[in-house]
Structure formats: C-alpha cells, structure tokens
Amino acid sequence: MLAESGRLSLGIPLDQWVQEALNITGLHALELSIPILLESVRLPNECHKDPAARMIIASAKVHHYNLLSYDQKIIYYAKKWYLNLVY
Numbered sequence: 001m002l003a004e005s006g007r008l009s010l011g012i013p014l015d016q017w018v019q020e021a022l023n024i025t026g027l028h029a030l031e032l033s034i035p036i037l038l039e040s041v042r043l044p045n046e047c048h049k050d051p052a053a054r055m056i057i058a059s060a061k062v063h064h065y066n067l068l069s070y071d072q073k074i075i076y077y078a079k080k081w082y083l084n085l086v087y
Contacts, residue, residue: 035062047077057083 002008003017010017021027030036032055039058040051048054053074060067066084069075078085 030059030063032059033062043077048073060084 003010003014012020022029036055036058039062040054043054043057047057048071053071056069057067057074057077059065060078060083061081064084066086067074067078068086069078075085077083
C-alpha cells in the first residue's frame with residue numbers, strides 16, 4: 001500500500017522488488033498460520049493498533065526470528081518483550 005500510494009519509492013515494480021528480495025540468502029516469506037494469527041490477537045493492546053504490524057510481530061515471536069523494522073511502536077514493543085530486533 002505504501003508503494004502504491006507513493007509514500008514509498010522502490011525504484012522498480014513491486015512484483016520485481018519482491019522477487020529480488022526473496023532471492024537474498026536467508027530471507028524468505030512466511031505464510032500466515034493459525035498460530036501467528038492467534039498470537040497477533042493475544043498481543044497486549046499497547047503493542048500496536050495496526051493489524052499488519054501485529055502479524056509481523058506475532059510472526060517473529062512464533063518463529064523466534066529476528067525482527068527488522070523502523071516502526072517505533074514495533075521497536076518499543078520488541079525491546080519491552082525481549083524479541084530479537086535488528087534496526
């Protein structure tokens with residue numbers, strides 16, 4: 001949505017950007033699973049109001065993955081709840 005609205009410039013079409021990103025060693029896309037969806041609604045209200053951000057946090061939590069974000073609310077929550085954070 002950010003790329004389509006012009007708030008984020010990728011320099012190439014979104015489909016191409018995704019394909020190139022997925023070619024980076026160690027990077028892969030996660031499918032939303034029932035455990036991720038359940039964790040996203042179990043997160044405290046202070047965590048984040050944006051459902052997509054909650055699913056990102058829940059994905060990292062469920063899979064014990066590093067979380068990469070510039071979103072200050074995600075960073076705050078990750079630090080508070082001891083998630084692995086890269087920023």
